[in-house]
Amino acid sequence: MQINVSIKEVVINSGIPLKKRGKNHIGLCPFHSEKTPSFTVSEEKQIFRCFGCGEGGDAISFLMKLHKITFREAMKWLGHNTFTFVERKPDMKKVMFEAWKKSYLNKICFLIRGINRLLVSGFFKGRWQVERSAVLFHALPVLEYHHEILCGSDEDLQKELYRETGGC
Ligand SMILES: [Zn+2]
Numbered sequence: 001m002q003i004n005v006s007i008k009e010v011v012i013n014s015g016i017p018l019k020k021r022g023k024n025h026i027g028l029c030p031f032h033s034e035k036t037p038s039f040t041v042s043e044e045k046q047i048f049r050c051f052g053c054g055e056g057g058d059a060i061s062f063l064m065k066l067h068k069i070t071f072r073e074a075m076k077w078l079g080h081n082t083f084t085f086v087e088r089k090p091d092m093k094k095v096m097f098e099a100w101k102k103s104y105l106n107k108i109c110f111l112i113r114g115i116n117r118l119l120v121s122g123f124f125k126g127r128w129q130v131e132r133s134a135v136l137f138h139a140l141p142v143l144e145y146h147h148e149i150l151c152g153s154d155e156d157l158q159k160e161l162y163r164e165t166g167g168c
Helices: 007-013 059-067 071-079 092-120 126-151 155-164
Strands: 003-005 019-021 024-027 039-042 047-050 085-087
Touching: 003 007, 007 024, 007 039, 007 047, 007 059, 059 071, 092 126, 092 155, 126 155
Parallel strands: none
Antiparallel strands: 003 085, 019 024, 024 039, 039 047
């Protein structure tokens, strides 16, 4: 899981008091002189923006601009201070992929079981049913192959299958 420093705490720890306003926090902009706060910090998006001078960015770029330091120095600066860590929102693509994996695997298991039962039971008699059972016979190895991919550990193959099946 990816973690992020809390931009609100970075700003406050840099000596800029913030007040809560709605979803955001506001304060006096350190990048231009002002009497009414137009410096806005969003904890949700982990960014800052000043509506007075147009400065904006994330916690790292805030530190870089404020202290006129490099990216590396800003990272180091963060390492020397303790901040609470904010969990990032779960990756929706990953969530959907995992959900697809689960449901497609269920579907495949259901189909493989069903086909095997039909083939064994001698349900297919007569010319028409023979053709039908041939179709199922051809479908079986494909399903078994998909089953193998889904139960395996090769995520690239799984993602390929995900795209092929349109994520059903
Ligand atoms: Zn400003």
